[in-house]
Amino acid sequence: MTEPAFFVLTALIDAPRHGYGIVADVAELSRGRVQLKIGSLYGVLDRLVGDGLVELDREEAWQGRLRRYYRVTERGRQALEAEAQRLAANARLASTRLRERRNPITGTPS
Numbered sequence: 009m010t011e012p013a014f015f016v017l018t019a020l021i022d023a024p025r026h027g028y029g030i031v032a033d034v035a036e037l038s039r040g041r042v043q044l045k046i047g048s049l050y051g052v053l054d055r056l057v058g059d060g061l062v063e064l065d066r067e068e069a070w071q072g073r074l075r076r077y078y079r080v081t082e083r084g085r086q087a088l089e090a091e092a093q094r095l096a097a098n099a100r101l102a103s104t105r106l107r108e109r110r111n112p113i114t115g116t117p118s
Contacts, residue, residue: 009091012052015042017061017080017088024065024079027053053078061087 009017012034019025019033030053031044044052056062061084065077080088 009087010052011038012042012044012048013056014088014091016044016049016052016056017084020062020078020080021085021088024077026068026075026077030078056084059087060084 015034015038016030018037019030025033027046027049031046031049034042034044034049053062057064057078061081062078063081065079068075068077
């Protein structure tokens with residue numbers, strides 16, 4: 009799963025959101041590391057919809073434009089949980105290896 013897809017799914021866990029809401033949430037959740045433009049967001053959303061991880065929730069007219077709200081599916085929730093577990097396991101492994109490789113005299117990585 010790509011990092012943008014991970015953060016889009018994470019943004020949609022709480023409630024359905026429209027495009028600009030997703031972009032803002034992704035930027036906040038990633039602490040600014042992932043900055044989606046609307047065009048790239050819809051590419052990510054199209055892939056997530058195609059994979060059955062996200063679906064259209066509703067459409068609303070707002071200031072003369074149509075806003076599409078998306079929500080995560082149960083399959084998307086399961087995929088996000090599996091990815092979060094995979095990332096956590098990888099982080100634990102790397103942390104363990106880093107601790108094991110510390111120089112016993114200086115306490116720094118060897």
